[in-house]
Amino acid sequence: MPDDPDDLLSNNPVIVPITDVIDLHPFAPKDVPSVTEEYLRECLVAGIFEVRIIHGRGTGVQRNIVRSILAKHPRVLSFQDAPADAGGWGATVVTLKKS
Helix, strand or coil: CCCCHHHHHHHCCCCCCCCCEEECCCCCHHHHHHHHHHHHHHHHHHCCCEEEEECCCCCCHHHHHHHHHHHHCCCEEEEEECCHHHCHHHEEEEEECCC
16 A cells, blocks of 8 residues: 555546536646546447536636647537636537537
């Protein structure tokens, strides 16, 4: 058993319920690409085709990372800023291709 508590945390996967919304705030920036990819994959498996990814407003770094992934993803039909009451430019609404 590792002596450092941080080792315990870093070795345990984070289980995220698959819904039509994911908030990326709890994840380290280095994990955002893999979390976003896995989230999209799991949404497709679950039959969820319209999702909202909350990346925050900040300096726009997370937003750019997310949108770079979305722009290259073969199953992304479209994406845009969320409506103002759903996060505005701090979140991205994504439509996924059904097949």
